[in-house]
Amino acid sequence: MTEIDDVLVTRAGYDAVAELYTNLVERQLDSNPFDRAMLDIFAALVAETExxxxxxxxxxxxxxSAYLKAAGLNVFGIDLSPEMIRQAQAAHPDIRFEEGSMEQMSLDDAALxxxxxxxxxxxxxxxxxxxxxxxxxxVLRPEGHVLFAFQAPEQxxxxxxxxxxxxPGYRWAPDTLAETLEETGFxxxxxxxxAPRPDDRGPQGYVLAVRN
Structure with a gap:
């Protein structure tokens, strides 16, 4: 696939399942202490800095986004899928959501x-x-924090x-993503x-990093 092709496939795929996906994941944080713990750590680190x-x-x-807002952060959301944005706006009207790409964000340098x-x-x-x-x-300030969650391979x-x-999806080993982050300014x-929980298809990874 070319760059344009894979973005279009991802956008169209999530547009098609937006309502189903929303219903599927709506309460997942409630039953996953690992996810909540990582988000809580991220929120605490951001609150400690400027x-x-x-x-x-x-x-x-x-x-x-709603979880982070409840934790006290000034948060907004970006997504490729306009249907996902509509779902987010309907569920959380007090948070700003906008369509956009993580490869070219409409933000000033050091804005976040x-x-x-x-x-x-x-x-x-x-x-x-x-x-x-x-x-x-x-787009991150120096010492700004970034948190990733992702599916991980067995190796x-x-x-x-x-x-x-x-x-199409890709599983990242946490150490491999960490090395890539270290090479790109983090x-x-x-x-x-x-380890996978009952509703997971395999191991899950998390990486926290700070911008140099």
Whole structure:
């Protein structure tokens, strides 16, 4: 696929399942202490530094944005899918959501205190992920925080393609994503690999980093 093709496939895939997906994930945070713990740590780190705007990139129906707002952050959401944005706006009218791309964000340099990419890089071809991370570094303030969640492969290193139900997907080993972050202007502060829960198709990873 070309760059345009894979973005179009991802947008169309999530547009087609937006309502179903929203219903599927709406209450997932309630039953997942690992997800809540990582989001709570991220919120605490942002609050410790100079607070400012936080973007959830690939926000989908906005459930993570809503969690971060409840934690006291000034958060807004960005997503490729206009149907997902509609779902987010309907469910969380007190939060700003806008259509956009994580590869070219309509933000000034150093505009953000934090970014959450919650299962957002999984549809980006691995060779373009460094471009995404460089864009994240551009829009983050120095010492701004970024949090990733993603599907992880069984092996300790590498990136693995998998058959995602919506669009082609890629699993990242936490150490591999950490190395890529270190090469694109970030300092990794935490990484975690957890065993799958009953509703997971495999291990899940998390990486926290700070912009140099």
């Amino acid at each position: 607070p400012g705007m936080v973007a959830e990139v690939g926000c989908g129906p906005g459930r993570v 205190s934090g970014i959450v990419a919650w299962y957002s890089i999984i549809h980006t071809p691995p060779e373009r992920v460094p471009t995404v991370l460089t864009e994240f570094a551009r 300790a290193q590498g990136v693995e393609a998998f058959d995602h139900k919506v669009a 300092r990794v502060t935490a990484r975690m690999l957890r």
